[in-house]
Amino acid sequence: MRQNSAFRRMIRETILMVDDFIMPFFVVEGKGVKNAIKSMPGQFQFSIDNLIKECRKAFESGIPGVMIFGLPSKKNPLATEAYKKDGIVQRAVNKLKNKLPELAVITDVCLCQYTDHGHCGFVDGNKIDNDASLDLLAKTALSHARAGADMVAPSDMMDGRVAEIRNALDENDFSNIPIMSYAAKYCSAYYGPFRQAADSAPQFGDRRTYQMDPANALEAIREVTMDIEEGADIIMVKPAMAYLDIICRVRQEIDLPLAAYSVSGEYAMIKAAAKMGWVDGPKIMLESLTAIKRAGADMILTYFAMEAAKILREK
Ligand code: PBG
Ligand code: ZN
Secondary structure (H helix, E strand, C coil), X not given: CCCCHHHHHHHCCXXXXXXHEXXXXXXXXXXXXXXXXXXXXXXXXXXHHHHXXXXXXXXXXXXXXXXXXXXXXXXXXXCHHHCCCCCHHHHHHHHHHHHCCCCEEEXXXXXXXXXXXXXXXXXXXXXXXXXXXXXXXXXXXXXXXXXXXXXXEECCCCCCHHHHHHHHHHHCCXXXXXXXXXXXXXXXXXXXXXXXXXXXCCCCCCCCCCXXXXXXXXXXXXXXXXXXXXXXXXXXXXXXXXXXXXXXXXXXHCCCCEEEEECHHHHHHHHHHHHHCCCCHHHHHHHHHHHHHHHCCCEEEECCHHHHHHHHHHC
C-alpha cells in the first residue's frame, strides 16, 4: 500500500491544511518598524502599519486567524497598559478589524509584557497573587473585545481566570466572544526565544508556581476540565512537540476544539539546525506540524504558518 503515491494519498490519515494554522505576531509602537527577532529568524516585531501588511499577506495565503502579542512602551506593577483603551493591542486590533474584517483576530491575554517584574499575574512582595490577578486579566480581555477582538486567549495560568473573563464579557454584551484558554501550559524552557521577542522575561524567580510541571500529565486533564467548566470554548496545550502525549490524551478525553501551540523554541531549534545544514528545514517543518495534527490538534499556533501555507499551496 506504500508503493505508489496514489495509494499513499488514499490511505493518508492526516492532511495538513492552511485552515489549521494560526499565525502569532508581535506588535510594537512606532511607524514603519520591522525589528528582526534575533532568537527567531524570519520573525519580526511590527508597528501597526506593518502588522496590517503582514496580516494581509497571511490572510491572502489562506490563514484563517492570527494571535496578537503586544509590547507596550511602559511597564508598571499594575500592568495598566494591558487594559488601556488605546493600548498597543487595542489600537492594533481596531485597525486590523477595520482593514481585514474577515481575518480572525485573537488576542493573547496576559500581564507579563506589561508588568515591570515580568510575571503573568499581580505580584505582592515576591509572591504571585492569583486572585488579585483575575480582575486585571478580565479587564484586559474586555478591553480587547471592546477593540474588536474576535476571540481572547488567556495565557497567564492563574486559577479561575476563565470564569472571571467569561463573566466580564457576558456582562458587557460580549457573550458571543469565545475564549481560547491556554489550559495546559507547561513551565517550559522552549519559551526562551519568545521572552526575547516579547520582552517578557520574569525579573525574579520563574513561572513554576503557576505554569505546569513538565513531569505531569494527569494534571493537564484537571487543568483542561476546570477551564471547560469555567467556560472555555477552545482549549490549548503548550508547547506542542515535546507534549504530543498530552495533546493525544486531552483529545481522547475532551470533545472541545483543541489547539496546540508550537512555541518559539520549537521554531528556533528547527531554524538553527536547518541553517547549519543539519536537517532539511521545510521537510522537518511539515513533518513536525503533521505530527502535532496527528496527535489530535484541531489547530496549530505556529510561527511557521506563513511558510507552511506557501508550501502547501504550491503542492
Ligand atoms: C506569556 C506567553 C508566553 C508564550 C505565550 N504567552 C511565554 C511565557 O509564558 O513565558 C510563549 C510563546 C512562545 O514561546 O512561542 N504568557
Ligand atoms: Zn504571561
